[in-house]
Amino acid sequence: MVTLKQLAKELNVSISTVSKALNNSEEIGEETIKRVKELADLYNYKPNKVALSLKQNKTKTIGVIIPDILNHFLAKVLFGIEREAAQYGYNIITCISNESLEKEKDGLQLLANGSVDGFILCVAQETQVKNEIAHFKKTIGQGLPIVMFDRVAHDVLCDKVIVDDFDATYNATKSLLLEGRKNVAFISGIDDLSVGKLRERGYNKAILESSNQLPVALKISKMEDSQLKIKLFFENNKIDGVIAADSASGVISINTAIGFGLHVPKDISVIGFSSKYISNHSIPRLTSIRQHAKDIGANAAQLLIRRLQNKNMSENDVSTRIIKTSLIKSGSTL
Amino acid sequence: MVTLKQLAKELNVSISTVSKALNNSEEIGEETIKRVKELADLYNYKPNKVALSLKQNKTKTIGVIIPDILNHFLAKVLFGIEREAAQYGYNIITCISNESLEKEKDGLQLLANGSVDGFILCVAQETQVKNEIAHFKKTIGQGLPIVMFDRVAHDVLCDKVIVDDFDATYNATKSLLLEGRKNVAFISGIDDLSVGKLRERGYNKAILESSNQLPVALKISKMEDSQLKIKLFFENNKIDGVIAADSASGVISINTAIGFGLHVPKDISVIGFSSKYISNHSIPRLTSIRQHAKDIGANAAQLLIRRLQNKNMSENDVSTRIIKTSLIKSGSTL
DNA sequence: GTGAAAGCGCTAACAA
DNA sequence: TTGTTAGCGCTTTCAC
Numbered sequence: 283m284v285t286l287k288q289l290a291k292e293l294n295v296s297i298s299t300v301s302k303a304l305n306n307s308e309e310i311g312e313e314t315i316k317r318v319k320e321l322a323d324l325y326n327y328k329p330n331k332v333a334l335s336l337k338q339n340k341t342k343t344i345g346v347i348i349p350d351i352l353n354h355f356l357a358k359v360l361f362g363i364e365r366e367a368a369q370y371g372y373n374i375i376t377c378i379s380n381e382s383l384e385k386e387k388d389g390l391q392l393l394a395n396g397s398v399d400g401f402i403l404c405v406a407q408e409t410q411v412k413n414e415i416a417h418f419k420k421t422i423g424q425g426l427p428i429v430m431f432d433r434v435a436h437d438v439l440c441d442k443v444i445v446d447d448f449d450a451t452y453n454a455t456k457s458l459l460l461e462g463r464k465n466v467a468f469i470s471g472i473d474d475l476s477v478g479k480l481r482e483r484g485y486n487k488a489i490l491e492s493s494n495q496l497p498v499a500l501k502i503s504k505m506e507d508s509q510l511k512i513k514l515f516f517e518n519n520k521i522d523g524v525i526a527a528d529s530a531s532g533v534i535s536i537n538t539a540i541g542f543g544l545h546v547p548k549d550i551s552v553i554g555f556s557s558k559y560i561s562n563h564s565i566p567r568l569t570s571i572r573q574h575a576k577d578i579g580a581n582a583a584q585l586l587i588r589r590l591q592n593k594n595m596s597e598n599d600v601s602t603r604i605i606k607t608s609l610i611k612s613g614s615t616l
Numbered sequence: 617m618v619t620l621k622q623l624a625k626e627l628n629v630s631i632s633t634v635s636k637a638l639n640n641s642e643e644i645g646e647e648t649i650k651r652v653k654e655l656a657d658l659y660n661y662k663p664n665k666v667a668l669s670l671k672q673n674k675t676k677t678i679g680v681i682i683p684d685i686l687n688h689f690l691a692k693v694l695f696g697i698e699r700e701a702a703q704y705g706y707n708i709i710t711c712i713s714n715e716s717l718e719k720e721k722d723g724l725q726l727l728a729n730g731s732v733d734g735f736i737l738c739v740a741q742e743t744q745v746k747n748e749i750a751h752f753k754k755t756i757g758q759g760l761p762i763v764m765f766d767r768v769a770h771d772v773l774c775d776k777v778i779v780d781d782f783d784a785t786y787n788a789t790k791s792l793l794l795e796g797r798k799n800v801a802f803i804s805g806i807d808d809l810s811v812g813k814l815r816e817r818g819y820n821k822a823i824l825e826s827s828n829q830l831p832v833a834l835k836i837s838k839m840e841d842s843q844l845k846i847k848l849f850f851e852n853n854k855i856d857g858v859i860a861a862d863s864a865s866g867v868i869s870i871n872t873a874i875g876f877g878l879h880v881p882k883d884i885s886v887i888g889f890s891s892k893y894i895s896n897h898s899i900p901r902l903t904s905i906r907q908h909a910k911d912i913g914a915n916a917a918q919l920l921i922r923r924l925q926n927k928n929m930s931e932n933d934v935s936t937r938i939i940k941t942s943l944i945k946s947g948s949t950l
Numbered sequence: 951g952t953g954a955a956a957g958c959g960c961t962a963a964c965a966a
Numbered sequence: 967t968t969g970t971t972a973g974c975g976c977t978t979t980c981a982c
Contacts, residue, residue, distance in 0.1 A: 330670075330959050358686060364685075672977085
């Protein structure tokens with residue numbers, strides 16, 4: 283990489299002249315600016331990012347900590363973050379916490395040494411279960427803002443982007459009841475997550491409001507077992523509707539029903555939280571609650587960048603954005 | 617963030633003493649080392665990463681450029697890279713090229729300014745179609761090593777990690793023929809990728825070696841159409857076996873066959889390139905060719921880090937690692 | 951055993 | 967209009 287120093291030497295001017303010329307300073311003569319720029323172009327000069335970061339005490343880099351990159355929803359949020367951040371000239375450093383509190387702490391620690399200007403994260407499962415928040419507060423205390431999305435720690439004061447999980451399942455359940463379904467079950471592979479609980483509550487509310495049925499829930503802890511668990515569940519319960527809290531459960535429910543010789547959606551309706559991609563994996567396609575993951579990512583990036591660029595924003599002045607889901611009707615409902 | 621300067625001031629010693637003490641230099645007295653370390657701990661001192669990078673002219677950061685984070689295989693490779701890199705103390709900056717040549721170039725450009733020590737990438741679709749390689753050569757010329765995985769540019773001299781795509785489909789096709797299948801089709805949603813072509817060739821070879829059938833291929837260009845395309849394909853061809861070049865096509869093939877009242881695997885067998893996660897989306901589960909994506913990522917990281925840590929490795933001395941696939945038998949084959 | 955000083959690449963206040 | 971200098975945080979050589 284060519285440096286200012288080398289350019290300066292070759293041009294027989296001082297380093298600062300070169301620097302100013304490249305930054306179109308008024309101080310420098312037109313002729314000089316031209317000469318400098320030509321040589322810089324020739325050598326394909328690019329200012330050294332590290333030196334700039336050190337000088338300006340900001341890195342234009344965002345640390346993103348996500349629990350699981352193989353989760354389609356989270357990957358999509360990451361995509362949204364990356365795209366939005368790129369617009370503003372920010373890079374993304376990714377850490378994967380693997381749902382572990384320890385790795386989440388490590389990620390924060392490791393990047394809170396000047397590597398990034400702030401964080402966007404989705405709280406790890408273990409962290410939610412243990413309800414730990416000290417590491418978040420410490421990071422914020424060090425002057426590094428955090429934006430949380432989807433799974434958030436309510437007791438941490440920071441910007442947040444969440445989904446209307448409760449309303450979404452409430453409305454989805456209502457819509458199955460309106461179809462005339464009499465036995466709508468809730469199937470979840472994410473029972474220990476905050477969003478999983480919210481979704482169940484939305485379902486429960488809708489069911490309890492209806493006159494004549496009680497909530498029935500299947501909780502799956504290991505997703506490898508889901509085919510078997512769902513099969514057994516169907517055998518033991520007369521179900522004519524399913525609200526699935528995660529994408530895999532929805533698809534598998536449809537396939538299981540078909541395996542039993544049921545017609546979807548005549549005999550049974552299924553709604554799941556799912557992306558277009560995954561909902562394509564069943565025939566008929568899964569009617570799904572879309573979370574607009576990319577928007578979630580974009581909003582998180584906006585909130586963080588806004589805060590980074592307004593140094594006088596108070597730590598106590600935080601916003602929460604709720605990204606509304608959409609119910610996309612497809613073949614698995616009437 | 618607390619700095620050496622502040623510690624030095626508070627301790628009434630010089631900055632260099634503090635620095636040396638923290639690095640356990642022999643030059644410094646035991647007593648001093650102890651005092652320094654205690655204060656450093658108290659203030660939770662962490663050396664500023666940016667300053668270190670500038671000083672040592674290396675960032676301990678790897679730039680990863682992938683075409684599509686929503687592709688489960690690529691996401692898994694990223695996971696493997698991240699995990700392996702973390703072991704060696706490297707961070708990952710991710711750029712998503714979105715299969716675009718332009719964004720791929722941008723990504724390289726943007727990070728080749730001191731932000732990273734080297735790159736791991738999977739060539740974008742457009743780049744493969746246009747067969748552009750100048751940007752790769754330029755980057756390597758600047759002293760930033762590249763490791764390519766999966767989709768590689770053969771004309772670029774660099775370390776590579778690839779999959780035995782040809783052998784994998786060849787063997788998979790053979791295994792269907794051994795089952796006694798008479799009409800094995802090839803279905804691909806990735807016809808324009810180098811790996812897609814390799815997979816087709818492996819299939820073709822196996823079919824042509826068998827006595828009495830000819831290759832039949834369905835190429836799907838827009839994955840949204842895949843359900844319809846596969847349905848039409850099944851209507852117009854008497855198929856009793858499918859080799860799917862991508863994961864979605866495999867799952868959809870099974871579901872389509874079941875929709876036609878066929879029994880899988882009695883009437884028709886299906887094999888696809890797929891992860892455990894996706895293969896779970898059909899009943900029966902998809903027999904699949906596993907690419908060991910995490911291993912691919914880990915190997916790529918190893919190759920890059922090895923090169924970064926051996927400054928005297930020649931640019932012309934490159935290695936290619938082939939990660940063997942495994943055929944995991946599941947319910948969709950006999 | 952400790953400290954001063956240089957230097958990584960850059961910007962910007964100040965001097966000329 | 968151009969150059970000198972200091973300084974961002976750190977390591978390291980060389981003096982003391």
